[in-house]
Amino acid sequence: MKSKQQQMGRMKLKEKDFAVNQIGRVIIVPEKSDDLWILYNIINPGDYVTVDTSRKVHHQLNNGKNTTASRVRLSIHLKVTCRDFHKDSSTLCIHGRNLESNGHVAVRSFHTLTLE
Template sequence: MGRVIIIPEESDDLWMLYNIINPGDYVTADTSRKVHHQLNDGRNTTASRVRLSVHLKVTCGDFDKDSSTLRIQGRNLEPNGYVAVGSFHTLTLECNKPFELHKKVWKQDVVEALQERENHEVCPDAELAVTLFQQDHAEIYLIGKGVTAMVSKVETSSSSTEGRKSSSSSPSSNTTKNVFFREVFAEFIKYVDLNKVKNTVIASEDSKKDEF
């Protein structure tokens, strides 16, 4: 059995994966699950979200072009404390989220499809790069002749923490913001060739564009 680690970068990558991931293949990916804990009073509960790795034997898949996500359904093969062995589970594969694909037999056309996507340049004629800051993440776009491609999405470290509140001027908040900005900049220079792309735009509804 051979395996590859795949990081889809755009919607077309997920569409290609939808066509090559077949029933009987194995997919391993990180996911999250909401866990309820009973309080000491025995009546009330509290919920938290935990991260875990799930290893599925694929039964079917579904591609949603509107949200650019690929949902893989299958039976869990490994115990992890939250998903029972043999139970059905759904993994959501997204852009810029790595996962492992295992196949017993790798057909030549599948290998060639993966190699073609690996060598594919998302927007070879890009003339403009746009960094758009949202409330809890940033999106980086390349815009060329008739093509607009989101090449990266960077989430803040606090975006996955539910119910967390902190002052925007607190030291911890400033540290988190600086780490976030460094991650965005690293993604920007990874995908934007400034020798080719002559124009850039940084935008946000708040002050992030100025702080960045």
């Protein structure tokens, strides 16, 4: 029989710098769907979230008509506007405005991060 702790998610805490009721920073890696539920309850509108992700980028060929696509790795830095947890699919969607230009996502554009 599994203990309560084994049944619950257990995120990896890679870095922390915060105090109670103060602005701070944590770097965490969710490992189970329960971790996403915990994150949903921790992350609030107005918080800042950084996620390393990949994005499909289309490149126009010389003839101007055909395009090729490739995946690029990038970091997205959002100021959270809202978040949703979808129990059925065990996904956490974090909606927000991009804070930094990275060549693929414009500054101040809205973006949704979907964590599975």
